[in-house]
Protein backbone atom coordinates (compact mmCIF):
# COMPACT_ATOMS: atom_id res chain seq x y z
CA UNK A 1 0.00 0.00 0.00
CA UNK A 2 1.36 3.42 -1.03
CA UNK A 3 0.57 6.42 1.21
CA UNK A 4 1.30 10.04 0.34
CA UNK A 5 1.42 12.92 2.78
CA UNK A 6 -1.94 14.45 3.72
CA UNK A 7 -2.83 18.15 4.00
CA UNK A 8 -5.71 17.52 6.37
CA UNK A 9 -8.34 14.90 7.31
CA UNK A 10 -12.03 15.82 7.39
CA UNK A 11 -15.18 13.75 7.87
CA UNK A 12 -16.73 10.91 9.80
CA UNK A 13 -15.24 7.52 10.65
CA UNK A 14 -17.46 4.44 11.02
CA UNK A 15 -15.52 2.23 13.37
CA UNK A 16 -15.76 -1.55 13.37
CA UNK A 17 -17.33 -3.06 16.48
CA UNK A 18 -14.86 -3.54 19.31
CA UNK A 19 -12.79 -6.67 18.72
CA UNK A 20 -12.40 -7.72 22.38
CA UNK A 21 -16.10 -7.21 23.12
CA UNK A 22 -17.21 -8.98 19.92
CA UNK A 23 -15.22 -12.15 20.70
CA UNK A 24 -16.72 -12.31 24.17
CA UNK A 25 -20.27 -11.59 22.99
CA UNK A 26 -20.17 -14.47 20.48
CA UNK A 27 -18.58 -16.92 22.93
CA UNK A 28 -20.90 -16.08 25.82
CA UNK A 29 -23.97 -16.26 23.56
CA UNK A 30 -22.74 -19.69 22.40
CA UNK A 31 -22.38 -20.92 26.00
CA UNK A 32 -25.73 -19.49 27.13
CA UNK A 33 -29.17 -21.05 27.23
CA UNK A 34 -31.59 -19.43 24.78
CA UNK A 35 -31.18 -16.91 22.02
CA UNK A 36 -28.89 -13.87 21.95
CA UNK A 37 -28.75 -11.06 19.46
CA UNK A 38 -25.58 -9.06 18.95
CA UNK A 39 -25.55 -5.84 16.97
CA UNK A 40 -22.45 -4.22 15.47
CA UNK A 41 -20.38 -7.40 15.70
CA UNK A 42 -16.84 -6.61 14.50
CA UNK A 43 -16.30 -7.12 10.79
CA UNK A 44 -12.76 -8.30 11.41
CA UNK A 45 -10.95 -11.48 10.40
CA UNK A 46 -10.17 -12.21 14.06
CA UNK A 47 -13.82 -12.12 15.08
CA UNK A 48 -14.74 -14.24 12.04
CA UNK A 49 -12.27 -16.84 13.38
CA UNK A 50 -14.23 -16.99 16.65
CA UNK A 51 -17.50 -17.53 14.74
CA UNK A 52 -15.89 -20.30 12.66
CA UNK A 53 -14.74 -22.11 15.81
CA UNK A 54 -18.21 -21.83 17.38
CA UNK A 55 -19.82 -23.05 14.16
CA UNK A 56 -17.53 -26.13 14.22
CA UNK A 57 -18.76 -26.78 17.76
CA UNK A 58 -22.33 -26.99 16.46
CA UNK A 59 -23.50 -23.53 17.54
CA UNK A 60 -26.30 -22.10 15.37
CA UNK A 61 -25.25 -18.61 14.25
CA UNK A 62 -27.24 -16.48 11.81
CA UNK A 63 -25.44 -13.41 10.50
CA UNK A 64 -27.07 -10.55 8.64
CA UNK A 65 -24.63 -7.70 8.03
CA UNK A 66 -23.12 -6.90 11.42
CA UNK A 67 -26.01 -8.45 13.39
CA UNK A 68 -25.78 -11.97 14.79
CA UNK A 69 -28.50 -14.16 16.21
CA UNK A 70 -27.01 -17.03 18.18
CA UNK A 71 -28.85 -20.03 19.65
CA UNK A 72 -26.82 -20.93 22.73
CA UNK A 73 -25.63 -24.49 23.25
CA UNK A 74 -26.69 -24.16 26.91
CA UNK A 75 -27.12 -27.34 28.96
CA UNK A 76 -26.86 -29.56 25.85
CA UNK A 77 -23.28 -28.36 25.39
CA UNK A 78 -21.05 -28.23 22.35
CA UNK A 79 -20.82 -30.93 19.66
CA UNK A 80 -17.59 -32.78 19.06
CA UNK A 81 -15.96 -30.87 16.17
CA UNK A 82 -15.11 -32.92 13.07
CA UNK A 83 -11.91 -30.96 12.41
CA UNK A 84 -9.41 -28.71 14.19
CA UNK A 85 -10.66 -25.31 15.39
CA UNK A 86 -8.74 -22.72 13.38
CA UNK A 87 -8.17 -19.52 15.38
CA UNK A 88 -6.35 -17.83 12.47
CA UNK A 89 -4.29 -14.88 13.73
CA UNK A 90 -6.40 -14.38 16.86
CA UNK A 91 -4.77 -14.80 20.27
CA UNK A 92 -8.03 -13.83 21.99
CA UNK A 93 -9.91 -16.62 20.18
CA UNK A 94 -7.35 -19.25 21.16
CA UNK A 95 -6.84 -18.21 24.78
CA UNK A 96 -10.50 -17.57 25.63
CA UNK A 97 -11.70 -20.70 23.78
CA UNK A 98 -9.15 -22.74 25.75
CA UNK A 99 -10.97 -21.60 28.90
CA UNK A 100 -14.43 -22.16 27.42
CA UNK A 101 -13.50 -25.69 26.29
CA UNK A 102 -11.22 -26.86 29.14
CA UNK A 103 -14.11 -28.35 31.13
CA UNK A 104 -16.69 -28.58 28.34
CA UNK A 105 -16.18 -32.28 27.74
CA UNK A 106 -15.30 -32.10 24.03
CA UNK A 107 -11.90 -33.22 22.87
CA UNK A 108 -10.57 -30.80 20.27
CA UNK A 109 -7.49 -29.13 18.79
CA UNK A 110 -6.99 -25.35 18.58
CA UNK A 111 -4.72 -24.27 15.73
CA UNK A 112 -3.67 -20.92 14.28
CA UNK A 113 -1.55 -19.24 11.63
CA UNK A 114 2.25 -19.00 11.70
CA UNK A 115 2.21 -15.92 13.97
CA UNK A 116 -0.24 -17.42 16.49
CA UNK A 117 1.76 -20.67 16.58
CA UNK A 118 4.73 -18.69 17.91
CA UNK A 119 2.80 -16.98 20.73
CA UNK A 120 3.04 -18.23 24.33
CA UNK A 121 0.21 -20.54 25.42
CA UNK A 122 1.68 -21.80 28.73
CA UNK A 123 0.14 -18.74 30.34
CA UNK A 124 -3.30 -20.35 29.81
CA UNK A 125 -2.30 -24.02 29.88
CA UNK A 126 -0.67 -23.69 33.34
CA UNK A 127 -3.70 -22.38 35.30
CA UNK A 128 -6.12 -24.63 33.38
CA UNK A 129 -3.94 -27.65 34.18
CA UNK A 130 -3.99 -26.63 37.86
CA UNK A 131 -7.80 -26.73 37.58
CA UNK A 132 -7.66 -30.31 36.28
CA UNK A 133 -7.71 -29.83 32.51
CA UNK A 134 -5.34 -31.74 30.30
CA UNK A 135 -3.54 -30.36 27.25
CA UNK A 136 -0.96 -31.30 24.69
CA UNK A 137 1.08 -28.44 23.23
CA UNK A 138 4.14 -28.12 21.06
CA UNK A 139 6.59 -26.86 23.64
CA UNK A 140 4.07 -24.43 25.10
CA UNK A 141 2.74 -23.37 21.70
CA UNK A 142 -0.26 -24.33 19.56
CA UNK A 143 -1.60 -26.62 18.17
CA UNK A 144 -3.26 -27.02 21.53
CA UNK A 145 -5.02 -30.34 22.11
CA UNK A 146 -7.67 -30.22 24.82
CA UNK A 147 -8.57 -33.60 26.25
CA UNK A 148 -12.28 -34.23 26.76
CA UNK A 149 -14.00 -35.46 29.89
CA UNK A 150 -11.84 -33.77 32.53
CA UNK A 151 -13.55 -32.39 35.63
CA UNK A 152 -12.33 -29.00 36.75
CA UNK A 153 -11.97 -27.63 40.27
CA UNK A 154 -11.94 -23.92 41.11
CA UNK A 155 -8.56 -22.39 42.00
CA UNK A 156 -7.25 -19.09 43.29
CA UNK A 157 -4.86 -17.77 40.67
CA UNK A 158 -2.69 -14.65 40.70
CA UNK A 159 -1.89 -13.53 37.16
CA UNK A 160 1.88 -13.70 36.55
CA UNK A 161 1.46 -11.49 33.44
CA UNK A 162 -0.87 -8.55 33.10
CA UNK A 163 -3.29 -10.13 30.63
CA UNK A 164 -7.05 -9.85 30.16
CA UNK A 165 -6.92 -12.92 27.93
CA UNK A 166 -5.48 -15.07 30.72
CA UNK A 167 -7.86 -13.59 33.30
CA UNK A 168 -10.85 -14.25 31.04
CA UNK A 169 -9.67 -17.76 30.18
CA UNK A 170 -9.47 -18.78 33.85
CA UNK A 171 -12.82 -17.14 34.68
CA UNK A 172 -14.56 -18.93 31.80
CA UNK A 173 -13.09 -22.28 32.84
CA UNK A 174 -14.27 -21.47 36.37
CA UNK A 175 -17.89 -21.48 35.16
CA UNK A 176 -17.45 -25.21 34.37
CA UNK A 177 -15.51 -26.00 37.57
CA UNK A 178 -16.68 -27.09 40.98
CA UNK A 179 -16.49 -24.45 43.73
CA UNK A 180 -15.33 -20.87 43.30
CA UNK A 181 -12.60 -19.68 40.94
CA UNK A 182 -10.74 -16.55 41.93
CA UNK A 183 -8.41 -14.55 39.69
CA UNK A 184 -6.23 -11.91 41.28
CA UNK A 185 -4.84 -9.27 38.98
CA UNK A 186 -2.09 -7.15 40.53
CA UNK A 187 -2.68 -4.40 37.96
CA UNK A 188 -5.99 -3.84 36.19
CA UNK A 189 -6.59 -5.14 32.67
CA UNK A 190 -9.62 -4.65 30.41
CA UNK A 191 -12.76 -5.76 32.25
CA UNK A 192 -15.09 -6.69 29.36
CA UNK A 193 -15.49 -10.27 30.63
CA UNK A 194 -16.61 -9.13 34.09
CA UNK A 195 -19.10 -6.63 32.67
CA UNK A 196 -20.48 -8.94 30.01
CA UNK A 197 -20.91 -11.97 32.27
CA UNK A 198 -23.23 -9.78 34.35
CA UNK A 199 -25.17 -8.92 31.17
CA UNK A 200 -25.57 -12.69 30.58
CA UNK A 201 -26.95 -13.09 34.12
CA UNK A 202 -23.82 -14.40 35.87
CA UNK A 203 -22.75 -12.60 39.01
CA UNK A 204 -19.08 -11.76 39.33
CA UNK A 205 -17.61 -10.84 42.70
CA UNK A 206 -15.04 -8.06 42.52
CA UNK A 207 -12.97 -6.80 45.44
CA UNK A 208 -10.57 -3.92 44.88
CA UNK A 209 -7.44 -3.52 46.97
CA UNK A 210 -5.34 -0.56 45.77
CA UNK A 211 -4.59 -1.34 42.11
CA UNK A 212 -5.16 -5.09 42.63
CA UNK A 213 -8.51 -6.74 41.89
CA UNK A 214 -9.83 -10.06 43.17
CA UNK A 215 -12.42 -11.48 40.80
CA UNK A 216 -14.59 -14.47 41.73
CA UNK A 217 -17.00 -16.63 39.73
CA UNK A 218 -19.04 -19.58 40.99
CA UNK A 219 -18.82 -22.93 39.24
CA UNK A 220 -22.07 -24.02 37.65
CA UNK A 221 -23.28 -20.45 37.01
CA UNK A 222 -25.47 -20.52 33.90
CA UNK A 223 -25.43 -17.83 31.22
CA UNK A 224 -28.78 -16.68 29.86
CA UNK A 225 -29.13 -15.35 26.31
CA UNK A 226 -29.38 -11.57 25.98
CA UNK A 227 -29.30 -8.69 23.48
CA UNK A 228 -26.46 -6.26 23.21
CA UNK A 229 -24.84 -3.77 20.88
CA UNK A 230 -21.05 -3.77 20.55
CA UNK A 231 -19.49 -0.29 20.82
CA UNK A 232 -17.05 1.01 18.20
CA UNK A 233 -13.47 -0.12 18.74
CA UNK A 234 -11.40 2.49 20.61
CA UNK A 235 -8.20 0.74 19.52
CA UNK A 236 -9.26 1.21 15.88
CA UNK A 237 -10.27 4.81 16.64
CA UNK A 238 -6.76 5.52 17.96
CA UNK A 239 -5.24 5.48 14.44
CA UNK A 240 -7.58 8.22 13.26
CA UNK A 241 -7.40 10.19 16.52
CA UNK A 242 -3.61 10.38 16.32
CA UNK A 243 -3.70 11.18 12.59
CA UNK A 244 -6.16 14.04 13.15
CA UNK A 245 -4.25 15.37 16.19
CA UNK A 246 -0.96 15.67 14.32
CA UNK A 247 -2.30 17.02 11.01
CA UNK A 248 -3.25 20.68 11.45
CA UNK A 249 -6.77 21.78 10.40
CA UNK A 250 -8.09 18.22 10.51
CA UNK A 251 -11.56 17.60 11.87
CA UNK A 252 -12.85 14.07 12.42
CA UNK A 253 -16.05 12.83 14.01
CA UNK A 254 -16.10 9.31 15.44
CA UNK A 255 -19.54 8.31 16.70
CA UNK A 256 -20.35 5.51 19.17
CA UNK A 257 -16.86 4.74 20.46
CA UNK A 258 -16.38 2.38 23.42
CA UNK A 259 -15.17 4.41 26.42
CA UNK A 260 -14.54 1.64 28.95
CA UNK A 261 -12.08 3.20 31.46
CA UNK A 262 -9.91 0.06 31.30
CA UNK A 263 -9.32 0.81 27.59
CA UNK A 264 -9.51 4.59 27.30
CA UNK A 265 -6.13 5.78 28.61
CA UNK A 266 -5.20 6.57 25.00
CA UNK A 267 -7.70 9.46 25.19
CA UNK A 268 -6.11 10.74 28.41
CA UNK A 269 -2.66 10.57 26.81
CA UNK A 270 -3.83 12.49 23.74
CA UNK A 271 -5.49 15.11 25.92
CA UNK A 272 -2.43 15.36 28.18
CA UNK A 273 -0.41 16.00 25.02
CA UNK A 274 -2.72 18.87 24.07
CA UNK A 275 -4.97 17.21 21.48
CA UNK A 276 -8.15 19.20 20.92
CA UNK A 277 -10.89 16.66 21.52
CA UNK A 278 -14.47 16.74 22.74
CA UNK A 279 -16.35 13.69 23.97
CA UNK A 280 -20.12 13.39 24.32
CA UNK A 281 -21.00 10.43 26.52
CA UNK A 282 -24.18 8.45 25.72
CA UNK A 283 -26.48 7.19 28.41
CA UNK A 284 -26.23 3.42 27.87
CA UNK A 285 -27.27 2.27 31.35
CA UNK A 286 -25.35 -0.79 32.45
CA UNK A 287 -22.80 -2.52 30.25
CA UNK A 288 -20.13 -0.74 28.27
CA UNK A 289 -19.87 3.07 28.28
CA UNK A 290 -19.99 4.71 24.84
CA UNK A 291 -19.63 8.21 23.42
CA UNK A 292 -19.05 10.35 20.32
CA UNK A 293 -15.62 11.88 19.82
CA UNK A 294 -14.80 14.96 17.79
CA UNK A 295 -11.16 15.85 17.27
CA UNK A 296 -9.58 18.93 15.70
CA UNK A 297 -6.04 18.91 14.36
CA UNK A 298 -3.60 20.74 16.60
CA UNK A 299 -0.64 20.15 14.31
CA UNK A 300 2.72 19.39 15.85
CA UNK A 301 3.27 22.96 17.08
CA UNK A 302 -0.04 22.97 18.93
CA UNK A 303 0.87 19.92 21.02
CA UNK A 304 2.54 19.70 24.43
CA UNK A 305 6.26 20.38 24.82
CA UNK A 306 6.93 17.81 27.57
CA UNK A 307 7.89 14.21 27.03
CA UNK A 308 5.00 11.75 27.38
CA UNK A 309 5.98 8.73 29.50
CA UNK A 310 3.85 5.57 29.42
CA UNK A 311 4.77 3.14 32.20
CA UNK A 312 3.49 1.04 35.09
CA UNK A 313 -0.19 0.29 35.59
CA UNK A 314 -1.32 2.26 32.55
CA UNK A 315 0.59 0.04 30.08
CA UNK A 316 -2.03 -2.76 29.96
CA UNK A 317 -4.72 -0.14 29.29
CA UNK A 318 -2.96 1.11 26.12
CA UNK A 319 -1.09 -2.04 25.12
CA UNK A 320 -2.70 -2.19 21.65
CA UNK A 321 -2.23 1.54 21.06
CA UNK A 322 1.55 1.63 21.59
CA UNK A 323 2.48 1.34 17.86
CA UNK A 324 0.33 4.35 16.92
CA UNK A 325 1.47 6.25 20.04
CA UNK A 326 5.06 5.76 18.82
CA UNK A 327 4.09 7.60 15.62
CA UNK A 328 2.45 10.29 17.79
CA UNK A 329 5.75 10.58 19.70
CA UNK A 330 7.66 11.48 16.53
CA UNK A 331 5.54 14.65 16.35
CA UNK A 332 5.93 15.76 19.99
CA UNK A 333 8.61 18.25 20.97
CA UNK A 334 9.52 16.20 24.05
CA UNK A 335 9.09 12.84 22.31
CA UNK A 336 7.54 9.80 23.96
CA UNK A 337 8.86 7.01 26.13
CA UNK A 338 7.34 3.57 26.78
CA UNK A 339 8.51 1.34 29.66
CA UNK A 340 7.30 -1.89 31.32
CA UNK A 341 5.82 -3.06 28.01
CA UNK A 342 7.77 -6.25 27.24
CA UNK A 343 4.39 -7.91 26.47
CA UNK A 344 4.66 -6.08 23.14
CA UNK A 345 7.37 -8.56 22.18
CA UNK A 346 4.83 -11.44 22.12
CA UNK A 347 1.98 -9.82 20.20
CA UNK A 348 1.11 -10.66 16.55
CA UNK A 349 4.74 -9.69 15.91
CA UNK A 350 7.45 -8.25 18.19
CA UNK A 351 5.93 -4.78 18.14
CA UNK A 352 8.90 -3.05 19.77
CA UNK A 353 11.25 -4.40 17.11
CA UNK A 354 8.76 -3.62 14.30
CA UNK A 355 8.23 -0.01 15.44
CA UNK A 356 11.97 0.60 15.88
CA UNK A 357 12.96 -0.89 12.51
CA UNK A 358 10.26 0.91 10.53
CA UNK A 359 10.70 4.28 12.25
CA UNK A 360 14.47 4.16 11.67
CA UNK A 361 13.82 3.51 7.98
CA UNK A 362 11.71 6.69 7.98
CA UNK A 363 14.58 8.65 9.52
CA UNK A 364 13.28 8.82 13.11
CA UNK A 365 15.46 8.89 16.16
CA UNK A 366 14.40 6.01 18.43
CA UNK A 367 16.19 4.13 21.17
CA UNK A 368 15.16 0.51 21.70
CA UNK A 369 14.79 -0.91 25.22
CA UNK A 370 13.99 -4.48 26.21
CA UNK A 371 10.62 -3.31 27.59
CA UNK A 372 9.88 -0.32 25.36
CA UNK A 373 11.55 2.58 23.54
CA UNK A 374 12.23 6.30 23.60
CA UNK A 375 11.27 8.14 20.43
CA UNK A 376 12.33 11.75 19.82
CA UNK A 377 10.63 14.36 17.70
CA UNK A 378 11.66 13.47 14.17
CA UNK A 379 11.21 14.65 10.66
CA UNK A 380 9.75 11.59 8.90
CA UNK A 381 10.63 10.81 5.31
CA UNK A 382 8.73 8.37 3.10
CA UNK A 383 10.24 4.89 2.99
CA UNK A 384 9.40 1.27 2.27
CA UNK A 385 8.34 -0.30 5.57
CA UNK A 386 6.96 -3.70 6.61
CA UNK A 387 3.73 -4.67 8.35
CA UNK A 388 5.43 -7.84 9.65
CA UNK A 389 1.95 -9.37 9.13
CA UNK A 390 0.67 -7.32 12.08
CA UNK A 391 -2.52 -5.28 11.57
CA UNK A 392 -1.61 -2.58 14.10
CA UNK A 393 1.86 -2.09 12.61
CA UNK A 394 0.31 -1.75 9.12
CA UNK A 395 -2.16 0.92 10.24
CA UNK A 396 0.32 2.80 12.45
CA UNK A 397 2.74 3.16 9.55
CA UNK A 398 -0.01 4.23 7.17
CA UNK A 399 -0.56 7.14 9.60
CA UNK A 400 3.20 7.77 9.70
CA UNK A 401 3.05 8.04 5.90
CA UNK A 402 0.49 10.87 6.18
CA UNK A 403 3.00 13.12 7.97
CA UNK A 404 6.13 12.01 6.07
CA UNK A 405 7.62 13.75 3.08
CA UNK A 406 7.24 11.82 -0.17
CA UNK A 407 5.55 8.44 -0.43
CA UNK A 408 5.57 5.63 2.10
CA UNK A 409 5.01 2.04 1.03
CA UNK A 410 3.66 -0.33 3.69
CA UNK A 411 4.33 -3.88 2.50
CA UNK A 412 1.73 -6.45 3.54
CA UNK A 413 -0.77 -3.76 4.56
CA UNK A 414 -3.75 -6.02 3.74
CA UNK A 415 -3.37 -7.57 7.22
CA UNK A 416 -5.19 -4.45 8.53
CA UNK A 417 -8.32 -6.59 7.88
CA UNK A 418 -7.48 -8.60 11.00
CA UNK A 419 -9.12 -5.81 13.00
CA UNK A 420 -10.23 -3.05 10.59
CA UNK A 421 -11.15 -4.33 7.09
CA UNK A 422 -12.04 -0.96 5.55
CA UNK A 423 -9.33 1.09 7.27
CA UNK A 424 -7.70 2.16 3.98
CA UNK A 425 -11.05 3.00 2.32
CA UNK A 426 -12.06 5.18 5.25
CA UNK A 427 -8.66 6.84 5.29
CA UNK A 428 -9.03 7.60 1.56
CA UNK A 429 -12.50 9.06 2.19
CA UNK A 430 -11.37 11.60 4.82
CA UNK A 431 -8.12 12.83 3.28
Ligand code: S3P
Pocket residue numbers: 019020021092162163164165166168190319320343
Ligand atom coordinates in the same frame (compact mmCIF):
# COMPACT_ATOMS: atom_id res chain seq x y z
C1 S3P B 1 -7.25 -8.65 24.63
C2 S3P B 1 -6.28 -8.47 25.58
C3 S3P B 1 -4.93 -7.98 25.26
C4 S3P B 1 -4.89 -7.26 23.91
C5 S3P B 1 -5.60 -8.04 22.83
C6 S3P B 1 -7.05 -8.30 23.20
C7 S3P B 1 -8.56 -9.21 25.05
O1 S3P B 1 -4.04 -9.08 25.20
O2 S3P B 1 -3.58 -7.01 23.53
O3 S3P B 1 -5.56 -7.34 21.62
O4 S3P B 1 -9.52 -9.14 24.26
O5 S3P B 1 -8.65 -9.71 26.18
P1 S3P B 1 -3.34 -9.67 26.52
O6 S3P B 1 -4.38 -10.27 27.38
O7 S3P B 1 -2.38 -10.70 26.00
O8 S3P B 1 -2.65 -8.52 27.16
